[in-house]
Amino acid sequence: MAAKDSSVSPASHVAIIMDGNGRWAKSRGKPRLYGHKMGARRVREVVEACPDHGVRYLTLYAFSTENWKRAPAEVAGLMALFRQFIRAEMADLVRDGVRVRFIGDRRPLNSKLRRLMGELEQATARNDTLHLTVALNYGARDELARAAARMAADVAAGEICADTVDADSLRPYLDTADLPDPDLVIRTSGETRISNFLLWQAAYSEFEFTPVYWPDFGRSELGSILENFGTRERRFGAVLT
Structure with missing residues (x-):
């Protein structure tokens, strides 16, 4: 068994x-919506904690393509909560150097929410302390289907050759084209599945998986998980010697 590397770098993403x-x-x-409101408060704490741990990229799964199946009242409440969060946090995110991006299919979202998302992205575009990506109406299978459709259109237009398509060719068509792959994926609440989240990007x-519910997850829980991450060996398919 290979020895642990004492110089392991922190999780960048x-x-x-x-x-x-x-x-x-x-x-x-x-009610469930109360839990979502309390969970939204934890986003601020985790965002503030990331730079202290050497984390430069944070991606949060906020609303999946499957979440539309929930009760209409809960979905409407979540959409209102997203709008409220953007309005309330925009100034602080700009001040704290956080760059915000959204991934997912925006087309089904309310026009007011889409406008606020665009305003937040534009307002924070020059920031570089932390890159915060929010997955909103996101599903990895949907992302891959949209990416494949865009690539197919470029093949049909003669901009790329089908014979040269490989894994690297698809990456620029992904929602996360400008982001590094995540080093660490955390799921709260004790569930041990990834629920259609970053299937391509999380390959390695x-x-x-922590039993802590998201409204109870904060700076200390994040710190403990990152400390444990620092002890892991990442092989990427290779054999360490």
């Missing part, structure tokens, strides 16, 4: 599946 808001609220006799990511 952390991706989080923020799960457990509804169950957290239910355990307290509260490390995973951490």
